[in-house]
Amino acid sequence: VFHLREPSAPWGGGWLWRPGCFPGVPEWRWGSLPPPSHHSPPPGALWICCRVERTNILKRKFLTLLFVKTKWRLCCVSVSYVERCQQHRWRCAAVTFTCPDGGLCQSWVGAIAEQLAAITSRPRRLLIYINPYGGKRQGGRVYEQKVAPLFAQAAISTHVIVTEHANHARDHLRTDAELKKYDGVVCVGGDGMFSEIVHGLIWRTQMDSSLDPNSPDETLTSCSLRIGIIPAGSTDCICFATVGTNDPVTSALHIIVGDSQPMDVCSIHHNNTFLRYSVSLLGYGFYGDVLTDSERKRWMGPVRYDFSGLKMFLTHHYYEGTVSYLPARGVVGTPRDAARCRSGCVVCQHNGPKPSERAEKYETDDCGETIRGKFLAINAASMSCACPRSPKGLSPAAHLADGTTDLILVRKCSRFDFLRHLLRHTNKEDQFDLNFVEVHRVVRFRFMPRHCQSDSDLELDLLENGKRQIFGQICRDHPACGCAPAYSSWNCDGEILTHTAIDVRVHCRLIKLFARGIEEPQVFEDLTNPCAI
Ligand SMILES: CCCCCCCCCCCCC/C=C/[C@@H](O)[C@H](CO)NC(=O)CCCCCCCCCCCCCCC
Ligand SMILES: Nc1ncnc2c1ncn2[C@@H]1O[C@H](COP(=O)(O)OP(=O)(O)OP(=O)(O)O)[C@@H](O)[C@H]1O
Ligand SMILES: [Ca+2]
Incomplete structure (x- = not known):
């Protein structure tokens, strides 16, 4: 037997009788009110009490109401509510109440509709x-x-x-x-x-x-x-x-x-000129190249990314440049956490509410970190970037609204190693647990591709690496020498950026979904x- 009542309803309440439970009850039907309970439901929720006959136990359930309407000339009321199905899917389910008294029926419809309308x-x-x-x-x-x-x-x-x-x-x-x-x-x-x-x-x-x-x-x-x-x-x-x-x-x-649901947004600038905002993936190298190649294959539909992905994997280009970043400080959580950002996330609640204080602190604090190197990919994930291709995403522990982005650096490595890294996006293994991958939770970063660095910077690179003798080779690779340098583009949420030297800053909770x-x-x-x- 299922009973349904509205616990705090001004119009009283009722029990819902499941069809087929009793002879002569072909439809959901309501009767008199059961004893009141001390529980109260969240707004828009309906309370279903279910009595299990043998154990005489009441099971209760809050339902999120969607809409209410009369059916069959006032003799029935249909209440629609959210039903959760597998894999986070929601469906609209409905129960129908029968009632011989049309006036009572209307008062139920009116009262439920009023309650729904009150949810601002x-x-x-x-x-x-x-x-x-x-x-x-x-x-x-x-x-x-x-x-x-x-x-x-x-x-x-x-x-x-x-x-x-x-x-x-x-x-x-x-x-x-x-x-x-x-x-x-x-x-x-x-x-x-x-x-x-x-x-x-x-x-x-x-x-x-x-x-x-x-x-x-x-x-x-x-x-x-x-x-x-x-x-x-x-x-x-x-x-x-x-x-x-x-x-x-x-x-x-x-x-x-x-x-x-609030969400972080990155702003991207080049020389104090605004370029774009990014909410999901900002990727240079592999993901930039996949996007550039896939745009020419738009006619293929979604499968274009797999073709271009395979092509770019085989091409195996690497890119040189300098990344400087400001690590997120005073926040809880790291990109290597096992915990995930989920509904009501406590990490977002802790880190999110005071973004301006943190931003101020960083503006006066210029001791960021700098990494120069050769990379297959430089990715910034402001959220997990989970998608059907990679259900845990590019950065599985990233948060939707914590005011940070996860900067993932994949250094030059063999095709085999890069494949290991990519494959780990699709299974339970940790894609960051590889000696050529590093990940940092940051609030701001800059990237300067090597071909944009000044000559003095390039010379400094060489000095640092103790490779002065190969200066001639480097010089031939420089754009000034007329050779096409190997450089990529930024994939900014699926759009190609017009510049490669960029300045990125996270804006905590800039938008809501x-x-x-x-x-x-x-x-x-x-x-x-x-x-x-
Ligand atoms: C071996 C299988 C490895 C599979 C690895 C899958 C990693 C997938 C990670 C996807 C992350 C998506 C992030 C979201 C980005 C969006 O803002 C953007 C706009 O919608 N989408 C893309 O840029 C679209 C990006 C799509 C990237 C697809 C990359 C496919 C790689 C395929 C490599 C094949 C190697 C096979 C070797 C035998
Ligand atoms: N009427 C239109 N004609 C052509 N392009 C459009 C039109 N409306 C929007 N666009 C552009 O189409 C591009 C792709 O659209 P959308 O993001 O919806 O699909 P997608 O690229 O296939 O999917 P995803 O971004 O999830 O990979 C967007 O960048 C958008 O600017
Ligand atoms: Ca974030």
């Missing part, structure tokens, strides 16, 4: 951008078939824009969009489309605050509008790393229930506490 964190008006060309080009269909019907049921009004060209969404957000009319912005597409939304919103917010995005030292204003991602791209790592799955229905439900971080099974809000009746 839920969005009512959304601005939606659909990239029809992302991933497998299914963005429009996915939105119309899977997402729009849910938004309609939740009484969310939408303004939908199907983009007509790259940067359409970014430019619309920067100047034209009437942002006051909305409670959030949703992008239907991949990481590149999300990046457009981020750029548009951050830019607009800084302009509204009269801040200069070209200054790398500016303390930026956080964006107030939350961003939702309906995954329809090729990697979708931001959705995967904040929700735990790339599933449009799950993401739509996180938007409907009004989740909020309609997400809650990946849930551990034990932190599900559904409680199943047995208690005797």
Whole structure:
């Protein structure tokens, strides 16, 4: 027998009887109120009490309500709620109450709807951008078939824009969009489309605050509008790393229930000129080359990354340059931790709230670290970058909102060793536990490729390495000698940067998503506490 009641409901309560339990009860049905309990549910949650017949034990469960509606001319009420399925997927489930009294039925519907409307964190008006060309080009269909019907049921009004060209969404957000009319912005597409939304919103917010995005030292204003991602791209790592799955229905439900997940954003400058923001991967060398090569193969869809990945793995280029960084101090957590950033993360809670104090400290503290060398890859992961290709991500212990980025340096090594490193992204082994890989949790870093270094710096390199005798060889490799130097580009969240010498700074919690971080099974809000009746 299942009983359902609203513990703190002003309209009283009821028991829900499961169909088939008793002869003549074909539908879910409610009866009189059971004894009150001392527990109270979170907002928007419904309490289901389940009595196990043999043990006479009550099991209780909080459910996150989605919507309520009458069915069959007032004789039934359908209550929809979030049901958690395997692998972090959410689905919309419903129970139907029957009641012969139409007036009582209406009062239940009214009371539940009122309670839902009182949850102010839920969005009512959304601005939606659909990239029809992302991933497998299914963005429009996915939105119309899977997402729009849910938004309609939740009484969310939408303004939908199907983009007509790259940067359409970014430019619309920067100047034209009437942002006051909305409670959030949703992008239907991949990481590149999300990046457009981020750029548009951050830019607009800084302009509204009269801040200069070209200054790398500016303390930026956080964006107030939350961003939702309906995954329809090729990697979708931001959705995967904040929700735990790339599933449009799950993401739509996180938007409907009004989740909020702050996220760090890196600003990237070149000579005091703003270039881009990065939220996931900023990668030079291997990932830069994979992206450059894969852009020419866009027609292949998501599989282009595997082709280009294999090609660049076989090409096996290495790059020389200097990385200087400011290590994150006064924070808890390291990139080698076993713990992961999950919903309600205590590391983010500890490190996140005081980013400005830390930034001030670093501005007056110039004793950063410097590493010169030959690298296969230089990656900065501001979050784990988990995605279906690598479910634990590039930096499995990175945090979404701790104000730091993990700087991963993969030094020149053999193809075999690099393959070992890459393979470890896909299994349980530690990809950092190799003598040619190092990882640092940082708040700021700079990179200067060797071909951009001044001649005096280059000479200093040679002196340091005690290799003056090979100066002639180095000189032939220098651009001034007319030879093409081997250099890469930066992959910035799937976009290629126009400069290679860059200055990167983390801005703690600059944006917010309609997400809650990946849930551990034990932190599900559904409680199943047995208690005797
Ligand atoms: C042997 C298997 C090794 C598999 C190693 C997989 C590591 C994958 C790590 C993926 C990290 C993605 C980070 C997210 C970046 C996004 O902001 C960006 C925009 O969406 N996506 C990419 O740049 C897209 C980047 C996609 C990179 C794909 C790299 C594929 C490497 C394949 C190497 C094959 C070697 C085979 C030798 C026999
Ligand atoms: N209408 C459009 N026509 C062409 N390009 C567009 C359009 N709208 C957006 N874009 C661009 O398409 C690029 C790729 O889009 P998106 O990120 O959605 O898919 P993806 O690259 O396949 O996936 P991922 O970024 O997850 O790897 C983005 O950089 C975006 O600027
Ligand atoms: Ca971070």
